[in-house]
Amino acid sequence: MIYEIAEITIQPTTNKAFEAAVAQAVPLFQRARGCVSMRIDRTIERPDVYRLVIGWQTLEDHTVHFRGSDDFQAWRALVGGFFxxxxxxxxxxxxVMGFV
Known part of the structure; x- marks a missing residue:
């Protein structure tokens, strides 16, 4: 499995709206070819910085199939204005997998 890790810095004071937009986008990832997991974490020390972590079966599932899809455009339309x-x-x- 490949993990996409995207560090996203958003405009100050837009956290709640950004998080709501990400929640709205979950179905876009759920139906994406090869997408097996998706989460977003907020950095405690820098509250306007997030890490989007997505598990893909292959690199191409992200870089070719998802990025070339209408759902990628919908994702960017939902969250891009916050960047x-x-x-x-x-x-x-x-x-190395130490333990889970």
Whole structure:
């Protein structure tokens, strides 16, 4: 499994509205090809910074299939207006699983 980790910095004081928009977008990810999990975490030390963590079966499920979809455009329409800067996106794979 591949994890997409996107660091998203939003405009100050828009947390509640941003979080509501992300919640509204959950079905977009649920129906995306190869998407197996999705969550968003808020950084405690920097409350306007979030990390979106999405599990994908393959890298292409994210970079080709989702990014090329109408649902990606809908996702960006829901949340893009909150961004203070473009998200920083990386992909990771687990190399050591200590415990769950």
């Amino acid at each position: 203070a800067a473009p998200p920083v996106v990386e992909h990771t794979e687990t190399v």
